[in-house]
Amino acid sequence: MTTPLRQIVSLLRKKGLSQIFERIALEHASLHMKGLTAEAFGPERTVKIEGRWVTNFGSDSFLGLDQDPRLWSALKRGLEEWGTHNGTSRAFVSAQPNFTAEEKLASWLGTEAAVIYPSVTLANHGAIPALVGRSDVIVTDRFAHNSIFEGVKLASARGARTATFAHNDPDDLARVLTEMEPYRHALIAVDGVYSMSGQLPPLRAFQDIALARRGFLYVDDAHATGVLGSQGRGTVRDALGGYENTVVVGSLSKALSCLGGFVAGDGETMWMLSIHSNVLIFGGPIPPPYLEAICAAVDILDSEEYQSIRSRLDANVQAVLAGVRPLGFVVQGGVTPIISLLIGDETDTLWSGRFLFEQGYYVQSVIFPAVPHHEGVLRIQINANHRPESIAGLLDALRGLRQALSSVRTSIPA
Numbered sequence: 001m002t003t004p005l006r007q008i009v010s011l012l013r014k015k016g017l018s019q020i021f022e023r024i025a026l027e028h029a030s031l032h033m034k035g036l037t038a039e040a041f042g043p044e045r046t047v048k049i050e051g052r053w054v055t056n057f058g059s060d061s062f063l064g065l066d067q068d069p070r071l072w073s074a075l076k077r078g079l080e081e082w083g084t085h086n087g088t089s090r091a092f093v094s095a096q097p098n099f100t101a102e103e104k105l106a107s108w109l110g111t112e113a114a115v116i117y118p119s120v121t122l123a124n125h126g127a128i129p130a131l132v133g134r135s136d137v138i139v140t141d142r143f144a145h146n147s148i149f150e151g152v153k154l155a156s157a158r159g160a161r162t163a164t165f166a167h168n169d170p171d172d173l174a175r176v177l178t179e180m181e182p183y184r185h186a187l188i189a190v191d192g193v194y195s196m197s198g199q200l201p202p203l204r205a206f207q208d209i210a211l212a213r214r215g216f217l218y219v220d221d222a223h224a225t226g227v228l229g230s231q232g233r234g235t236v237r238d239a240l241g242g243y244e245n246t247v248v249v250g251s252l253s254k255a256l257s258c259l260g261g262f263v264a265g266d267g268e269t270m271w272m273l274s275i276h277s278n279v280l281i282f283g284g285p286i287p288p289p290y291l292e293a294i295c296a297a298v299d300i301l302d303s304e305e306y307q308s309i310r311s312r313l314d315a316n317v318q319a320v321l322a323g324v325r326p327l328g329f330v331v332q333g334g335v336t337p338i339i340s341l342l343i344g345d346e347t348d349t350l351w352s353g354r355f356l357f358e359q360g361y362y363v364q365s366v367i368f369p370a371v372p373h374h375e376g377v378l379r380i381q382i383n384a385n386h387r388p389e390s391i392a393g394l395l396d397a398l399r400g401l402r403q404a405l406s407s408v409r410t411s412i413p414a
């Protein structure tokens, strides 16, 4: 039966991004390699996909903590003590591990307090609208993460005025703020590190402008959490010396290998979020077993052992960088453990991802709309637990890819 629901879905499929996704998936069925199923995870960062074991260079668990027995036993202990679920929104009751994990996060970061959200996406959707009112404005770096822009849309629907400024450009930030006057306060939203390019924002210059223009900084440091800064605290403390006039957001799902996101800063701001952020009031929290695992992960980050894990990760990143540079690729990133190789054409990029997979390495092939048109990249995600042999093997495969790419147009199956 043709129902209004079926009609609208079939109309939506023919429009915009849905149409692009479907067309690419159909035209390049054998190369596409998206929406894959991991059939099993093996030792030494191997993953079974399409019945084949390959080394995984596509994981965000940069420190390898996803395989750490201390996180596994914390999860099991949490399950035995608390069961699977908090049982209610935190507006009513929070299981104790919620508070323990937030205190540990704040103590590790050096902030007065922290609040945990179910994901960074939800942190941005929940915190941004809660931090501004109708007479305030939000100015966002043009290249900020999609979830910031979605949070900004929610704030805009509630009456805040919004604008963007040129990427990493303090002069343009100042110009936009001048144009937006009169306003009460300004939330200035940026990423702490842009994972594709590896660029860091000029936080000091942004903070000077913020202080002079009744603004404050909102920094989504998801890609820096655990992998940049001393003890993996991210970019903010190193750049600004502390968290004054700044709200910092971090990830618990990437380097920490658990689940969720956090917002951290001064105690009054965090308390205000806990009573004013709809995601926290009307949504449920992270289950207690994962909160126990977050505590175990933060203990590792805050310990002397962290430096040795980080040294292994940094050495692996340097080994990949040193190996790919002479191959003639345009190399982006490497500040975080993500190194992107510019391939360009969409089909060539997908073909390259498949080529590496056939050689035994899973690397994400990223094309429009995740990156601009004809700027497709291979995104190599490096791990502290990658073995030197795996890195050497990947570099050999990339050398083969480089040669093959010159004839790629004739070798792509019709």
Ligand SMILES: Cc1ncc(COP(=O)(O)O)c(C=O)c1O
Binding pocket: 119, 120, 121, 122, 145, 147, 191, 195, 220, 221, 222, 223, 251, 253, 260, 261
């Ligand atoms: C800067 C930034 N913010 C937010 C997110 C989304 O994080 P989550 O998966 O926890 O929603 C990401 C994920 O890649 C990110 O890079």
